[in-house]
Amino acid sequence: QQQVKQSPQSLIVQKGGIPIINCAYENTAFDYFPWYQQFPGKGPALLIAIRPDVSEKKEGRFTISFNKSAKQFSLHIMDSQPGDSATYFCAASMRGGNKLTFGTGTQLKVEL
Amino acid sequence: DSGVTQTPKHLITATGQRVTLRCSPRSGDLSVYWYQQSLDQGLQFLIQYYNGEERAKGNILERFSAQQFPDLHSELNLSSLELGDSALYFCASSVGRHTEAFFGQGTRLTVV
Numbered sequence: 001q002q003q004v005k006q007s008p009q010s011l012i013v014q015k016g017g018i019p020i021i022n023c024a025y026e027n028t029a030f031d032y033f034p035w036y037q038q039f040p041g042k043g044p045a046l047l048i049a050i051r052p053d054v055s056e057k058k059e060g061r062f063t064i065s066f067n068k069s070a071k072q073f074s075l076h077i078m079d080s081q082p083g084d085s086a087t088y089f090c091a092a093s094m095r096g097g098n099k100l101t102f103g104t105g106t107q108l109k110v111e112l
Numbered sequence: 113d114s115g116v117t118q119t120p121k122h123l124i125t126a127t128g129q130r131v132t133l134r135c136s137p138r139s140g141d142l143s144v145y146w147y148q149q150s151l152d153q154g155l156q157f158l159i160q161y162y163n164g165e166e167r168a169k170g171n172i173l174e175r176f177s178a179q180q181f182p183d184l185h186s187e188l189n190l191s192s193l194e195l196g197d198s199a200l201y202f203c204a205s206s207v208g209r210h211t212e213a214f215f216g217q218g219t220r221l222t223v224v
Contacts, residue, residue, distance in 0.1 A: 034212065043114065043202050043215035044155070089155060099168045100147075100213065102155040 003027050004092050006103025013080055013110055021106045022074045023090035030092040034100070035064065035075045038087045047088075048075075080110045115139065116216035118203050124222045130191040133219045137184055137205030143167070144186040145206075145213055146178055150199040161186055162208075193223045 005024045013019045025033075034049035050057045050064045050073065057064045061078040077084055090103040115138035125131055137144050146158040157170035161180035172178075175193075180186040190197060200220050204213040 036215075041217075043116075043204075043217045045114065046212055046214060049212060091155075098143075098160060099157050099170060100145075100155075101157070104154050 003101050004090060004103045006090050006106060008106060009104070010107040011109070013108070015081060015110055015112050017080050017110070019077050019080055019084075019108055019110070020074055021088050021090070021108070022072065023092075023103050024070075024072045025092050026071065027092070027094075027101075028071070029094050030101075031095065032093050033064070033066065033073050034091050035062070036089045036091065036102075038089065038105075044089060077108075080108075082110050082112060085109050114214040114216060116203055116205050116214055118201075118216035118219050120219060121217065122220050122222075124224060125193060127193055127195060127223055129193050129223075130189065131193065131221065133188040133190070133201050133203075133221075135186045135188070135203030135205075135216060137186070137203075138214060141205035141207050141214075142184065143206045143208060143211075143213070144180055144184070145204040146172075146186070146188050147202040147204065147215075148199050149202060149218070153199075155202075158188070190221070195223050197221065198223045 035047045036044035038044045048059045048062045063076040066073045087105045089105050091100040093100045117136040119134045142163045145160045149155045158172040160168040178188045200218045202218045204215045206213045
């Protein structure tokens with residue numbers, strides 16, 4: 001049973017645009033929600049993470065919005081650049097980094 | 113560079129064989145996680161060790177086993193390999209049992 005649903009599967013935006021990737025979870029025991037960025041041939045790299053006691057977190061150009069009642073969270077990338085072209089994964093776990101359940105990934109392409 | 117080192121980077125082996133994947137965690141990290149990434153299953157948690165002890169188990173097959181040694185490096189052993197075991201295998205590490213996890217570059221296993 002897939003516990004974290006991610007959409008869209010792929011996304012193309014123009015340079016400077018704001019791609020938004022959405023995730024929804026089912027398990028209300030999840031209390032840690034990270035986003036990972038993965039380039040071809042590389043391992044996932046932690047971008048930003050949020051816990052359910054806040055509704056928004058910003059780190060540089062990356063923002064997580066969190067809606068606990070809807071069991072949804074999303075990643076916004078401000079002023080996107082071609083170098084942001086990668087696959088993005090949302091994930092969730094209970095009690096910190098233990099046993100991450102990943103979404104299916106979103107392939108982002110930022111065009112000039 | 114996450115600081116997590118995995119060897120080998122690539123491995124090609126025949127069905128029925130046994131292989132060992134190695135992971136050196138970031139300096140100071142006590143937790144090691146193993147994940148499998150395949151096109152059909154996505155990123156799936158396999159197993160976690162903390163300071164030498166198994167702490168959590170995911171969708172790990174009985175043909176697979178892992179251990180964490182006193183120097184904190186970990187090995188994932190895959191036996192009786194099948195074509196469907198072809199995948200990227202990632203190791204991740206974290207300071208504690210419930211903190212952010214950082215991924216290595218992965219080992220690409222091809223079973224022929």
